Amino acid sequence: xxxxxxxxxxxxxxxxxxxxxxxxxxxxxxxxxxxxxxxxxxxxxxxxxxxxxxxxxxxxxxxxxxxxxxxxxxxxxxxxxxxxxxxxxxxxxxxxxxxxxxxxxxxxxxxxxxxxxxxxxx
Numbered sequence: 001x002x003x004x005x006x007x008x009x010x011x012x013x014x015x016x017x018x019x020x021x022x023x024x025x026x027x028x029x030x031x032x033x034x035x036x037x038x039x040x041x042x043x044x045x046x047x048x049x050x051x052x053x054x055x056x057x058x059x060x061x062x063x064x065x066x067x068x069x070x071x072x073x074x075x076x077x078x079x080x081x082x083x084x085x086x087x088x089x090x091x092x093x094x095x096x097x098x099x100x101x102x103x104x105x106x107x108x109x110x111x112x113x114x115x116x117x118x119x120x121x122x
Contacts, residue, residue: 006036013039019057021045034065047080047090056084072098 006025017024017040024040038061047053059082066075077093080086 013037019043023059023061030064032066036063036065037061038063047082047086053090054085056082058082058084074098 002022004022004025006027008027010028011026013026014024019040019042021042021044023038025036025038027034027036029035039059041055041057041059041061043054043056045055047055047059059080061078061080063076063078066077067073068075073095074097075093075095078091080090081088082090
């Protein structure tokens with residue numbers, strides 16, 4: 001499990017963030033759509049692993065998450081620009097259904113702790 005931090009406090013993207021796997025993300029609401037703007041990726045990841053598209057530190061991704069209240073499906077649309085590697089914009093979307101099972105906290109029996117994210121932050 002890895003953590004992704006998305007700042008929703010109105011801050012702007014920094015000019016020169018420390019590169020990381022997940023990048024530096026800020027989010028804001030535009031009507032009923034959550035828009036997440038991310039820069040600051042390292043150059044060790046891939047935009048599309050199936051088609052073998054690597055990324056550079058110039059990668060800029062904008063995601064839009066919208067819930068359809070009738071179907072309870074969340075659509076994520078995204079655009080990615082990486083002027084050091086891509087010509088133009090790489091775009092796509094996917095849809096997920098909200099789980100109908102209630103959340104149940106479980107203890108990881110192999111490691112003996114409940115929350116990996118709490119363990120990482122220590």
